Amino acid sequence: MENKDFNKLLLLTAFSCMACDGEIAGEELSLIKELDAKEKLFGDIEVGVELKKLKEQIDKEGNLFLKHYVDELAEVELTEQEELTVLKVAYRIILADDKVEYSEVKFFKVIRSNMKRVADDTILNGIEGIDDYFIQSDIREEYGHLYDSYFGNIDLSHLNIRN
Numbered sequence: 001m002e003n004k005d006f007n008k009l010l011l012l013t014a015f016s017c018m019a020c021d022g023e024i025a026g027e028e029l030s031l032i033k034e035l036d037a038k039e040k041l042f043g044d045i046e047v048g049v050e051l052k053k054l055k056e057q058i059d060k061e062g063n064l065f066l067k068h069y070v071d072e073l074a075e076v077e078l079t080e081q082e083e084l085t086v087l088k089v090a091y092r093i094i095l096a097d098d099k100v101e102y103s104e105v106k107f108f109k110v111i112r113s114n115m116k117r118v119a120d121d122t123i124l125n126g127i128e129g130i131d132d133y134f135i136q137s138d139i140r141e142e143y144g145h146l147y148d149s150y151f152g153n154i155d156l157s158h159l160n161i162r163n
Contacts, residue, residue: 007043020107025097073114
């Protein structure tokens with residue numbers, strides 16, 4: 001995948017993981033800005049401008065916004081390293097506010113279900129501090145059921161930004 005497109009996908013991943021529990025925490029926003037400033041993770045994207053656009057888009061689309069993101073993940077061809085990077089970003093954003101909701105873990109599993117190349121062992125060894133709860137095969141549901149289960153239980157029509 002081209003760098004520019006991959007940078008956009010990473011920012012979309014970060015935003016989606018930030019919003020997947022129905023609330024945007026200040027710590028999550030701060031982490032995105034830090035990832036941009038210190039690690040240049042999003043390339044030359046104007047993160048503040050893009051986050052504003054994404055917030056407006058999710059306000060209009062609600063759950064459909066995250067469904068589009070998941071559908072996009074299912075369609076793109078990523079390398080093993082790119083898949084691992086997507087999962088790292090997702091995991092870091094989920095942990096940013098020191099409060100891990102079950103909906104966030106479930107959403108991570110939905111993302112993981114779209115990763116075709118990266119193995120569970122690679123994830124456990126490649127993402128510092130990840131709990132195997134995020135990828136346990138004995139509780140991972142089949143994609144369709146997991147997808148339906150997540151989207152059937154989350155309402156993003158009133159996304160709040162918490163400081």
